[in-house]
Amino acid sequence: MASADANEPLLTRSVNPSCKKNDLKRRKFCRSRSAPIDFVPLEKKEAGFISSSNSFFGTLNPSFMSVILLLVIYLGVGCICFYLVKDQIRGVRTNRLLDALYFCIVTMTTVGYGDLVPDSVASKLLACVFVFTGMALVGIILSKSADYLIEKQEVMLVKALHIRQKVGEIEIIKDIQSHKVRYKFWCASILLVILVVLGTVFLTKVEKLTLVDAIYCVCSTITTLGYGDKSFSTEAGRIFAVVWILTSTICLAQFFLYLAELNTENRQHDLVKWVLSRRMTAADLEAADLDDDGAVVAAEFIIYKLKEMGKITQEDISLVMEEFEALDVDQSGTLSASDLMLAHSSQT
Secondary structure, eight states: OOSGGGGSOSSOSSOOTTOOTTOHHHHTTSOOTTSOOOHHHHHHHHHHHHTSOSOTGGGOOHHHHHHHHHHHHHHHHHHHHHHHTGGGEEEOOSOHHHHHHHHHHHHHTTOOOSSEEEOSHHHHHHHHHHHHHHHHHHHHHHHTHHHHHHHHHHHHHHHHHTTTSOOOHHHHHHHHHHTHHHHHHHHHHHHHHHHHHHHHHHHHHTSOOOHHHHHHHHHHHHTTOOOSSSOOOSHHHHHHHHHHHHHHHHHHHHHHHHHHHHHHHHHHHHHHHHHHHSOOOHHHHHHHOTTOSSOOOHHHHHHHHHHHHTSSOHHHHHHHHHHHHHHOTTOSSSOOHHHHHHHHHHHO
């Protein structure tokens, strides 16, 4: 098990010219010349992500733009609909158009303070439609735009951590990929704290709430609890709330999502450490011997360890073996160019 073969990488970054056909053991780990070498281009591509244009809209990807478009359409249609039924909504009023937009936001985020309440059959049915479509839109935002914005902050965080070190863009990208979930969790945490402080300060200064009431209102808002005894009742407050409620509720959801992912990742790392540190037994060797020839080669050892780590399952291996057997036309146990030609010709 401790042979030099086990220390050789399965995939190298470039083709090793020293690989010889008569060296069977080394040839197992030589990368095919026809295989795409996508490691370096990936680095260059992602490095370009860091050094891209500083213009915010110039760096938006199509999926993010589609989410923004959906949000604009939703809020636009919502404002028009609730503006038309403004006399059928009771509660604390400020500006009619602003109230309609504010009502859309508290509806789609399920905050529902109760400071504005539908008071007719038409307005209640309209609210039912917009709460379901709004929740669906929030789900799309969570999966698209929130992740995108966190990744932007993630790059800034990593740059700040390495500001006193002479670290290139490629090294920064590698660091992000190695600790991706952890950096996202810290970015979401920092952003959430900023939003909580910002909301608390605004409620104390503009809405004239006490510090305790402001914190209470912030917590009930971002958790979408929305008791309704404390809310945004001024025109300036509702202008602020339109942006703050949407970003803070989504940020909290992302925070708990990354917390769960970080916990899962840590448990996976612990499992990998345990698998790599425990002693192999005769039973393990027997289980790792896939072809039952009484010996375990490096590929079989790697597959067995990956199964123990939970990276792959027996079903995954079976599916791959089925494809291999379908391509191995001459049943020699190896694949060659002639096997591929025969397999492709039989499929056409």
